[in-house]
Amino acid sequence: MSKINTKKIQRPKDLPFSNTILDRLRKQCEIGLPEISEMEFLQTSSQTKFLTNRYQCSTLFQQELDLLKKRPYLVSFSDQVPNPGDFISGKFLDREWLVLRNENKNLRLYRNSCLHRGTRLVSRGKTGSAKKIVCPYHSWTYDLNGDLLTKGCETIQEKLYSFPVLEKAGLIFSGFTENVLDSLSSLWEEWKVYELDSYIPFAIQSEEGAYNWKIGVEIFLESYHISTVHKNSVASVVEKNVSIMDPIGEHARILIPNRSYKNTSRPTRKDLIITYFLFPSTILILFRDHFGIIQFQPISPDRTFCLRAILIPEKPKSSRTMRFWEENREFFFRTTSEDLGLAPEIQTGVLQNEWIQPSSLEPGIFHFHNSLTNAFI
Template sequence: MNSYQNPTRPNSISESEGLPGWTYFSPGLFDLELEVLFYSHWQFVCHVNEIKYPGEFVSYDIGAERGFVIRDSANRIHAFHNLCRHRGSRVVSGKRGQCNKVMVCPFHGWTYNLDGTLRGIARRDTFSESDFSNLGLKRIEFEIWNGLIFIRFKPGKQASISEIMNRHTREIQPYGLDRMIASPKGRITDRIEANWKAVRDVDNEGYHVPQAHPALNDLYGKDYHDETMKGETSRSVGRFTPGPRKHWSVRNYLNILPENNDLPESHRNIWLYIGIFPNLVLGFYPDCVIFYQEIPQTPTLTLQRGGVFHHKDESREMKLARYLSGRIDRETSKEDSMLSVWVSEATKSSAYDKVIFSYLEKGVLSYHDLLREKLPVTKLDVEPATPQLQDLNDRMLSAVT
């Protein structure tokens, strides 16, 4: 079989086509994607053990939305918009930190309890309002799955994260993700000058592994496969190939990696990836669990955030193996970033025409199918005009001249 087939897809685009070029740089579509995909789909923020103590918080910003999760003094977790009810300042600053008993707004000093209720107002007597009781921080919906905290800025049609992940829950249970801690050294944020979908497209297939990723190819190149998306998740597996290794990190990783007896034998020699629509991938390795996530900044700029979770009481060998798997991943992500930039740039070229896909790239196409389902406008070959704003501006201009 050398072409991708999905007889159930109800649209006019040939089954072997990807998204048209304009969808990778259109500002109008970018705004729509934020609304339709990112604000109303679950966004991963952090592991519960990253906010272990009262007052600890981790923030998460995307598009126009700013959020954070925090633990209160009764050990409960909350998710809030990071927006002071006075004049909109951030209440907590930075990517993570710890508040001391209360959150103090850095602008005029309003204070909030760790459960988000308003506690104190500087110079209260200078306000004409008498009732401040409804001015607690605005809540964001959140859900915890296997120790991972997800937030959703706007209610969407998407199911709960535990329903979405249901088909994977049994498989990942032996990894003990909910008991893991985050490695501070494993945190990375890369700036990629590419549309977020180009980054996702590169990641959604393994056809490029033998050519583009010498280390990964050495690790599992001969036995890697992607499954098409089912629901809102994808699954890919790379099984370590036996034989001599050329790559230093891979050779040492496989020599040092101890047998992980918590995992069934079938999972002791694989890297298992689970993609969660639209922008998260979890990687389950014998030595740790990793994640990476694309956070769109502009139509042609994406931040990719990543991190590593591991068991606190891991052996020295396991720690060393984790260090080496991290080296392999850093190398891979540099290679992927370059490819994402090139693919994204190409979509603007006058020479950009239809791209074609191998069966081995079916992960890209099944992801595009889901995008087309949620954003049917991406089926159009030519970018539709987004005249409303421009029209209004033009009309206002002509009214004053």
């Protein structure tokens, strides 16, 4: 991760953590290992073995799809629709969506389907700006609030189907059901300290991979692998094998200290890599002056769509700051590619066995699967 004097664009570096949390992390720096979890679930459960059919079972996969429809998902980025009339379309699972900003600069997210014959209103992935939404089939026309403007249409509904939508940290979240976004509220108080709302995407990548979506998530829920998988990248920056994990409801926070951490009495963002797990399939990684976002979207039991992006405080204003962010972009995508490149190998290897056994040094994995189990109840 590159360093530069970015004084003008840096946000506050204070941390929203108690001294107890910071002292726990300092203790693990001295021990040189991830914190062994004291979660009640691990203390009372003998189910530390995972049957590997959870990574290939079609029945369970359908249950997981149903669960994902009941939780928030990342739709887009605020900077992609900054002005009234701006829109972008996309897809999550089997739902085509259209997000736009209306005349009052409020976000709206609609089902990308005309009320007439169901035609997709905007081609998937298309962006642009418009004063009205016009169906390409029969020209049924809607305003930016989703109201049908075309007169004399025979329809039982005169407004596009809409879904809840929320902007936080330069990100746009939505969900398929009412009140679905409430499940993220436990994270907002911590995020306020970071002042991320004005951040913009500097680079976005997406790809499909031959692995179960849960394997993708699991990779980012533990630090135990860093000294091996990232020996030529992240391992040179952070304390070897050190981290602590705390559940936040279904979500979680993982703190990994940089090597500067143990030498300061008052650590700030530059001394930590802070990972937030947004259950069930989104990872936010906060660095000293930017952050990355990773979201996994299941396609089939053994195939997953992955979205990655890096967000920065503001658009680069000089060639020097452009080089700085390019170097950080390269580092983020290179290191996360080291993880994702291993995912198909994990998928193939996992299915050779009846079960696997994560260690107590990987509590994030247990928390993830325990949250999945509880969500199915």
